[in-house]
Amino acid sequence: MEEKFMELIGQNQKIIHKVVxxxxxxxxxxxxxxxxxxYQAWSSFSNFKGNSKFSTWxxxxxxxxxITHVKKRKKNNNARLFETGYRYISEEDEARKRQIDILYRIINKLSPVDKALVLLYIDNHSYEEMSEILGISVSNVGVKINRIKQFLKKEAGKY
Structure with a gap:
């Protein structure tokens, strides 16, 4: 079981890095x-029955x-949700860095669940997959995505 877990984590660790x-x-x-x-994935791996893709789980x-981690840290006033780092952006592309910085600042205003939706949307997950991952209905995913898009457009207009 440990070998299988390590193999699956190795194949899907980018998911963890994105979320982190x-x-x-x-x-x-x-x-x-x-x-x-x-730790949480290992602790609950025995509950993974293969009814969904491992990546979705x-x-x-x-x-x-x-989300639990952020809520705990907010209670202690020690956490700031991400602002941005430019690790993946070329130093020569200042205009692009500015746009991405603005986008991150706007996304930072979203709730943790809405941030999760943005990440899943950017990763081209279907509404059904987003619904399954976040435990909300497919129609709620659609409503939230539309509201997030409207919010992003409105906020981007301020810059």
Whole structure:
């Protein structure tokens, strides 16, 4: 069982990195959250029955763990949801960096669940997959996505 888990995590660890980078800013916090997600995934792996794709199940575990992590840290006033780092952006592309910085600032205003929807939407997940991962109805996913799009457009107009 341990071998299978490690193999599946190895194939899907990008999911964990995306979630971690979305919800925490500082490197030590990222490492802590990554480990916490791995622990939660391992702890509940015996419950994974294969009724959905492993990646869908891992997204759900990672998102739920990250949201819980953020809520705990907010209670302690120690957490700031991510602002941005430019690790993946060329230094030569200042205009693009500015646009992405603005987008991250706007996304940072969203609730943790709405941030999760943005991440899943960007990763081209279907509404059905988003529904399954987040535990909300497909129609609620559609409504939330439309509201998020409207919010992003409205906020982007302020810059």
């Amino acid at each position: 980078n979305l919800y925490v800013e500082k490197e030590p916090d990222k490492k802590d959250l990554f480990q916490e997600i791995l 891992l997204y759900r575990v990672a998102m739920n763990t990250a």
